[in-house]
Amino acid sequence: MSLILTFLGKGGVGRTTVAIAAAKRLASQGKRVLLAASDSELAFGLLLNAPLTPDPQELESNLQVLQFKTSLLLERNWEEVKKLEAQYLRTPLIKEVYGQELVVLPGMDKALELNAIREYDASSRYDVIVYDGSGDSTFLRMLGMPESLSWYSRRFGKLLKDSDLGRTVSPFLQPLISTIFNVSWTGDNLDQPTSKVTNILEQGKEALADPKRLAAYLVTTVDPAAIATARYLWGSAQQIGLTVNGVILNSATMTETFSADFSPLSVNAIPHCPPGDWQPLMDALPDFTQAPQVPKPIEFDIAARQVRLFLPGFDKKQVKLTQSGPEVTIEAGDQRRNIFLPPGLSGRTVTGAKFQQSYLIISF
Template sequence: MRILLFTGKGGVGKSTIAAGTAALAAAGGHRTLVLSTDAAHSLADAYGVPVGAEPTQVADRLFVQQVDAQLRFQQSWAEIQGYLLSVLDVAGVDPVAAEELTVIPGAEEVLALLELRLHALSGAWDVVVVDCAPTAETLRLLALPEALGWYMQRVFPAERRIVKALRPVLTRAAGVPMPADDVFDAVERLHAELDEVRQLLSGPGSSVRIVLTPESVVLAEARRSHTTLSLYGYRVDGVVANRVFPAEDADDWRAGWVLAQDEVLAQVEQSFGDLPVWRSVYRPREPIGVEALTALAREVYAGTDPLAPPAGDGPFRVQRTATGAVLHLALPGVSRDDVDLARNGEELVVTVGSYRRLLTLPAGLARFQVAGARVVDGELQVRFRETPAATGPTTETTTDTTDTTDTAGTAGTAERRHG
């Protein structure tokens, strides 16, 4: 199954491009589902037909679904929210305010992606196109399983046993109800499902496509999204430059826009390495309906295969050497000054700007020491030597191209899969 996710700054036309790509896939004979995880659903507007919370057929082999995030939230969060509400009730918090406090910001968008897991397990589709929320925020939130991994593996089992054994005593001592087994079960289930989604989206059959318009501010955000997506292990397979003014027959006013866009488009070509950059010209009217969207996609992809699987090994790979190994992590657009690297026991902590990813090293590397690190052509390379690490927890920090090692401390969490 091929999974394509479309993201981009709000208002760049990502929903239109996603809808067109799905329509073109269906026209090519693929059983295609396009679903929206964006709270501001617009797929129904793009296709010009009513679309519900279940897959709705809009053309031959083409189905559309606008995920009911609230329903998914209730299914996956109900037990946890019920416990939190009982705690807030004891604390005297107003019930309406308590319900608001028990909703994690961004949780609805993340939980909506659980729908993708169900469709992948169903085997009913050849292609699934996902119209994500603006920017890469939804995908960034999928780092949640990694952040929870350390807690789920090391703390959660012991905490569950303690609470189960001492629940009556703890309830009286704390003055608030302790979580029951169904709450712990819900946390475990939610974590496992989110982890499956992340593995699915970082796998070889999935990729992200960034949609932008030829504007400097939009391009800057697209660059950051590309870096962040790579940091968290997602493959970006191309960029769509939307609403490009055609140069032909441009009057003086439009000629100025054409010139300004050409300058930004030249930067776009330089910003994304070897990734294809498809262009969609500005149209006098919005493409609405299956036929118009299919025609748009045919023009955008211009004879190339829009469903071609992403090339390469993905953002993360390990290369064996004569003296140890080298860990490679693609960080496009990043320089040595942007990266901070720390080693804490079996975990490697990579920080780029305000974003941090914590990786549990593969078993073959965990016993090696970090010999140095550098950033080369937008790729972080961490060298490991075969000298066994000291017994017990170790903490070391390595910074960029100088291949030097310093000391620092950062807590780590576990990564379950490397893509």
């Protein structure tokens, strides 16, 4: 498994420059590095001063680079879908629909890129994958998709299993699904992790929650809008369960006020350098291979009957707590998180909540 490294921040703060410098630094340390850029990062090739392809090509020792092409990713994935359909159906329905005909729908580009990163990670060819994505709220929602889809599967699956409709159609669907998908499906095991998709979602959730597997850093300048955006993305990252490891301050000197804005994260200030002069930037970057001691996004204290969520960048007026049924929903900014309570808290009703020093503390 690889370390997947990515960067969050407002457009124009130098995320692409930092991603390239980080990849070069890690490669110089002997790590096998893949540097992958989003289809929309137009400055990527200019900064590298190299022609880019949608497949990995060697840029220098230990460093391969690619720029995703969404239409090509869509074609490749469509061919895999057709193979699966042909494997399970005697008369495939979509065999006459070709990947070259498909258009890219909104949001599909990020999903396809993240799936490609998952596949490169599974190949074991790289020690580190540096992903230069959009680094915004939409990107964070996509990173949180495994958790969101798992919630939909869990909640709607349970509703179907417990409903009159589920009990009625189960005798008819069970043999059909067993034949097509080669799984044993009944109302009793509807919510069990039997499918490839479920396994992928679980792997995604585990990677997201492990700072040694997925490391994110904020990139900002001293511009007030850039700082506000970075703080907002910091809190939004915590909402999806992604630990932010630190802050990279581009082309500025760190002050006590700036440090306080991002406490307790460590801050690394990097200098402004002429195009192509990467070494000063590489030297100023943090050690990405070491997971720092930073607050976890969520902690469960069963003995005290509490859940603690670290939500920096928000105040109590921006945080909303609701409990509907067996789960608790936290809304902060434009992000929602459904908390699946562990044994010991499951089934209990919220008795109180307070927002203290960037922590939402929920009591049961």
